[in-house]
Amino acid sequence: MNKKIILAVLIFIFVIFFVYFVRMSQNGVEVNDNSLGQTSQGSESLNNQGSNPINSNTDSTDDEDDDDDNEDNDNTAALPVNNTPVSSTSTTPNKVSKVDLAKHNKQTDCWVGYNGKVYDISTFLPKHPGSAGAIAPYCGTADEFKKAFERKHGTSKVSTLMKVGVFIGDFDVMGEIK
Amino acid sequence: MRYEKYAKTVLRIAMSLVFLYFGIMQISNPDEWASFVPESLTKIPNLTANNLVMFNAIMELTLGLFLIIGLYTKFSSIILSLHLFGIAASIGFNPVGIRDFGLAIATLVIFLNGADNYSLDYLYKKKDLVKDVKK
Numbered sequence: 001m002n003k004k005i006i007l008a009v010l011i012f013i014f015v016i017f018f019v020y021f022v023r024m025s026q027n028g029v030e031v032n033d034n035s036l037g038q039t040s041q042g043s044e045s046l047n048n049q050g051s052n053p054i055n056s057n058t059d060s061t062d063d064e065d066d067d068d069d070n071e072d073n074d075n076t077a078a079l080p081v082n083n084t085p086v087s088s089t090s091t092t093p094n095k096v097s098k099v100d101l102a103k104h105n106k107q108t109d110c111w112v113g114y115n116g117k118v119y120d121i122s123t124f125l126p127k128h129p130g131s132a133g134a135i136a137p138y139c140g141t142a143d144e145f146k147k148a149f150e151r152k153h154g155t156s157k158v159s160t161l162m163k164v165g166v167f168i169g170d171f172d173v174m175g176e177i178k
Numbered sequence: 179m180r181y182e183k184y185a186k187t188v189l190r191i192a193m194s195l196v197f198l199y200f201g202i203m204q205i206s207n208p209d210e211w212a213s214f215v216p217e218s219l220t221k222i223p224n225l226t227a228n229n230l231v232m233f234n235a236i237m238e239l240t241l242g243l244f245l246i247i248g249l250y251t252k253f254s255s256i257i258l259s260l261h262l263f264g265i266a267a268s269i270g271f272n273p274v275g276i277r278d279f280g281l282a283i284a285t286l287v288i289f290l291n292g293a294d295n296y297s298l299d300y301l302y303k304k305k306d307l308v309k310d311v312k313k
Contacts, residue, residue, distance in 0.1 A: 004302055007249060015239045019232065022205050154217070154227070159209065 095172035098142070105140025107132055111168060113142025114149065114158075119165025127164075142171055186294035190245055190255075193285050197242035197258060204235035216268055237261075245288070248297020252289055259285035 096111070096118040104111035110122045112135075125132040134152075138145035149161070204211045211234075212227035220227045237257075244254040262282035269275035293299030 004249060004298070007298075008244065011243045011249070012240050015236055015243065018239070019205050019236055022202075026206070154212075154220075157209070 094169040096169045097172050101142060101171065102140045107136045107139065110135070110139035112138060112140075112145040112165070113171040114146055114161060116171050117162075118142075118168040118171050119161065120168055121161070121165045123166075124164040183295060186288075186291045187296040189284065189291075190248065190251065190288050190294060190297070193255075193258075193281070193288060194242045194245035196281060197238045197245065201235045201239035201242055204231050204238070208232060208235075214265075214269075248293060248299050251293045251297055251299050255285050255288040259283075259289055 096113075101111055101113055101118055104120070107125055108122060110125055111118055111120050113119075121135070125135055128135055135145075138148050149157070208228045208231040211231045215227040215230050219225065219230055238261075241254040241258050244250050245258070259282050262278050262285060266275050266278035266282055269278060293303065
């Protein structure tokens with residue numbers, strides 16, 4: 001009887017250590033990914049000055065989509081390090097007005113606003129597990145998208161959104177506190 | 179039947195692999211599983227969905243390991259079965275909910291069967307009996 005209890009305790013301790021090491025190793029990988037991402041951002045910004053940041057980020061977006069399959073969970077890695085803000089049609093550099101946002105309301109050209117940031121999720125839309133049609137009505141919106149997003153996912157998928165979406169810039173609404 | 183004696187063992191090991199698999203998946207991708215946590219539970223202060231997923235993963239891994247070696251078979255299987263019934267009820271009447279309900283029934287069958295001939299419980303029981311006889 002005593003042997004059984006000892007064995008049970010040992011198994012429990014093994015599980016705790018196993019969970020701890022898995023979590024630690026994942027955190028380590030994420031830290032490395034972040035540092036690599038920041039390095040590549042630095043080199044990209046040097047190499048791609050003046051070019052369209054969205055086009056230059058196509059590859060990195062694909063990588064981020066792959067990451068989404070793994071759904072790693074570090075919220076600190078939330079901001080897409082390779083996503084350079086766009087400034088071509090904005091009112092000020094890195095700012096996206098409500099009018100600009102509303103122009104990107106198609107399934108093939110889908111920008112959404114979330115917590116004061118604007119993301120291009122066009123490439124992710126066909127890969128959305130809940131179908132592209134579930135997001136498409138909210139393309140070009142901020143408040144509506146946020147409500148629908150949080151109604152469906154709560155805040156558990158915020159880091160995923162930030163990874164799969166190409167960061168366009170800050171959402172600029174006159175007189176609204178972000 | 180020639181292979182009848184293995185039926186209980188096969189069921190026990192197969193079900194324990196299911197729990198171990200889901201336990202490992204929850205550890206590696208807690209975010210993905212956090213959306214399955216009922217909102218009512220996340221309202222408890224200092225208890226995030228991710229923490230609940232991790233707690234659930236530890237429980238499933240521990241009891242899954244108990245089940246695979248046949249340690250406290252009845253205890254592990256009834257806890258896991260009730261847990262799965264709860265999940266099935268919270269998911270509702272859809273393919274995933276029905277699948278979980280089926281798995282819960284299968285785990286309940288392990289509880290009803292008790293320790294099989296190839297479990298540690300049986301081995302310890304046998305040793306205790308031998309000791310008693312010697313006394």
